[in-house]
Amino acid sequence: MMARASLLDRLFWRLGSLLVMAYALLPMAWILSLSLKPAADLGDQRFLPQRISLEHYRAIFADDQFPAALWNSIGIASIATLLAVLLAMFAAYAIVRLRFRGRQLVLAAALSIAMFPPVAVIGPLFELWRNLGLYDTWPGLILPYMTFTLPLAIWTLSAFFREIPWDLDQAARVDGATRLQAFRHVIVPLAAPGVFTAAILVFIFAWNDFLFAAALTSTNNARTVPAAIAFFTGSSRFELPTGSIAAASVVVTLPVTLLVVVFQRRIVAGLTAGAVKG
Amino acid sequence: MKPADPTEERLGWLLCSPAVLAMLVVTAYPILYAVWLSLFRYDLRFPQERAFVGLANYAGVLTSPVWWESLANTAVITLGSVSLELVLGMGLALVMHRVLFLRRSVRAAVLVPYAVITVVAALAWKFAFDPVTGFVNPWLGVEHAWLTERWSAFVVIILTEVWKTTPFMALLLLAGLTLVPQDLLDAARVDGANAVQRFFRVTLPLMTNTLLVALLFRTLDAFRIFDTVYVQTRGAQGTETVSIVGYHALVTRLNLGLGSAVSVLIFACVVAIAVLFVRGFGASFSAQESGEDGQ
Numbered sequence: 001m002m003a004r005a006s007l008l009d010r011l012f013w014r015l016g017s018l019l020v021m022a023y024a025l026l027p028m029a030w031i032l033s034l035s036l037k038p039a040a041d042l043g044d045q046r047f048l049p050q051r052i053s054l055e056h057y058r059a060i061f062a063d064d065q066f067p068a069a070l071w072n073s074i075g076i077a078s079i080a081t082l083l084a085v086l087l088a089m090f091a092a093y094a095i096v097r098l099r100f101r102g103r104q105l106v107l108a109a110a111l112s113i114a115m116f117p118p119v120a121v122i123g124p125l126f127e128l129w130r131n132l133g134l135y136d137t138w139p140g141l142i143l144p145y146m147t148f149t150l151p152l153a154i155w156t157l158s159a160f161f162r163e164i165p166w167d168l169d170q171a172a173r174v175d176g177a178t179r180l181q182a183f184r185h186v187i188v189p190l191a192a193p194g195v196f197t198a199a200i201l202v203f204i205f206a207w208n209d210f211l212f213a214a215a216l217t218s219t220n221n222a223r224t225v226p227a228a229i230a231f232f233t234g235s236s237r238f239e240l241p242t243g244s245i246a247a248a249s250v251v252v253t254l255p256v257t258l259l260v261v262v263f264q265r266r267i268v269a270g271l272t273a274g275a276v277k278g
Numbered sequence: 279m280k281p282a283d284p285t286e287e288r289l290g291w292l293l294c295s296p297a298v299l300a301m302l303v304v305t306a307y308p309i310l311y312a313v314w315l316s317l318f319r320y321d322l323r324f325p326q327e328r329a330f331v332g333l334a335n336y337a338g339v340l341t342s343p344v345w346w347e348s349l350a351n352t353a354v355i356t357l358g359s360v361s362l363e364l365v366l367g368m369g370l371a372l373v374m375h376r377v378l379f380l381r382r383s384v385r386a387a388v389l390v391p392y393a394v395i396t397v398v399a400a401l402a403w404k405f406a407f408d409p410v411t412g413f414v415n416p417w418l419g420v421e422h423a424w425l426t427e428r429w430s431a432f433v434v435i436i437l438t439e440v441w442k443t444t445p446f447m448a449l450l451l452l453a454g455l456t457l458v459p460q461d462l463l464d465a466a467r468v469d470g471a472n473a474v475q476r477f478f479r480v481t482l483p484l485m486t487n488t489l490l491v492a493l494l495f496r497t498l499d500a501f502r503i504f505d506t507v508y509v510q511t512r513g514a515q516g517t518e519t520v521s522i523v524g525y526h527a528l529v530t531r532l533n534l535g536l537g538s539a540v541s542v543l544i545f546a547c548v549v550a551i552a553v554l555f556v557r558g559f560g561a562s563f564s565a566q567e568s569g570e571d572g573q
Contacts, residue, residue, distance in 0.1 A: 226505070
């Protein structure tokens with residue numbers, strides 16, 4: 001069908017795709033450019049840097065605020081991802097494979113939590129966490145992240161699990177494997193791509209969150225990157241440390257962007273499976 | 279449905295229970311606790327003055343101009359960003375659907391805004407519109423401090439939201455587009471329908487459910503907007519949204535009673551929006567039970 005398309009038509013869609021790429025990449029190119037400008041050039045209002053300097057990168061790693069936040073973000077997001085995917089795997093397996101009365105109920109509960117406004121629970125959580133000693137700790141953020149990503153993980157995994165040839169599982173059980181063994185040796189390898197996709201989506205959610213991090217942490221103890229960047233204090237209280245913020249933004253954006261670009265096919269499949277088909 | 283086998287029933291619940299328990303503990307319990315707290319005068323700075331006040335907190339919130347203004351602001355941001363996203367997202371989806379040139383690069387680039395932390399995106403746009411550091415003013419040939427004035431601040435906030443979330447909308451719509459049967463489009467073309475007619479008469483009607491689900495997700499998401507507004511204006515210049523009002527009451531002023539009333543009201547709004555979409559417009563989520571979407 002593309003062969004029949006006219007030259008004008010082809011030109012139109014090519015221009016379209018270039019515009020789409022410019023749209024998606026412009027702000028990131030801008031923040032990268034800002035992070036490379038020497039402090040003296042930050043106010044030059046140019047899109048591209050005239051001179052290149054790594055001073056802002058050196059500055060954020062010399063301070064203890066940003067490295068601590070980076071470590072907190074990596075640790076908290078990874079553990080939350082691991083837990084959410086593990087719990088969601090059990091639930092999705094049951095939803096797809098077993099006939100029990102709660103199936104629809106679990107899916108409906110997951111869906112309603114996906115729509116739940118997080119700001120509605122930060123007050124009670126703030127109060128509860130302070131009483132339980134979870135305020136400003138890793139578990140204090142891991143728990144809400146795990147919960148709020150469970151719906152996404154359950155829906156994505158259920159969608160992927162529906163595509164698995166489950167007869168293999170039956171065959172393994174006929175051969176004497178227990179349900180658990182069949183699950184571990186037959187289903188897990190088949191399900192791995194879906195699980196991996198769900199894990200990326202959950203990780204991105206936890207990595208991105210600002211509301212819980214702002215409300216439930218107060219120090220380097222558990223403050224994650226989004227909160228640290230938003231509350232960055234420069235040398236002067238009245239001036240936003242633009243260069244440091246830009247450099248920190250680039251450092252936290254690059255790895256996740258690479259992850260997304262490399263696994264784009266899976267992420268697209270995961271996002272749409274969870275939301276449209278699910 | 280087959281009659282349930284008791285062992286299977288038990289195993290099903292056993293496997294689901296950790297997830298269900300976690301969801302109950304971190305959402306259902308706190309929201310009930312918020313309902314309870316909202317009936318008290320309870321300020322963490324003056325904990326000894328805690329007292330049952332019935333619905334007084336709700337009366338306080340609902341008679342306060344701050345709440346109604348923030349609700350109006352949230353509505354402006356939600357309507358503005360979701361409608362722009364719908365048009366732009368449809369454009370992106372059509373490009374991604376049709377294009378063969380740089381196909382992989384286009385799809386990868388579109389995911390970049392999705393992967394960027396919202397706080398980072400908000401700061402990038404804030405710096406871009408900043409009168410001292412930003413490139414937008416010289417490009418447009420104006421001198422304007424965008425975030426210090428209400429309506430221009432809304433422009434920046436909506437632009438940031440649109441930039442960040444259009445890819446998600448586009449991917450949902452793309453999934454819907456691929457479900458439109460090609461032979462139907464070819465038949466319409468043979469019958470003499472032009473590209474615009476084919477889009478509005480064939481493609482769009484077949485995508486109704488995809489559109490509704492995408493709109494519902496994005497509307498609820500936009501209604502909860504917090505990060506962008508907090509980073510760009512902190513709610514100043516009359517740009518407070520309901521989530522910002524709730525956050526300030528709970529975390530900044532530590533007024534758990536009043537803040538919980540705000541939380542419960544936000545929750546009620548979200549339920550109302552979801553009910554409107556599902557009951558009013560007939561958005562359906564049980565696609566896989568009845569075959570594929572949009573059929």
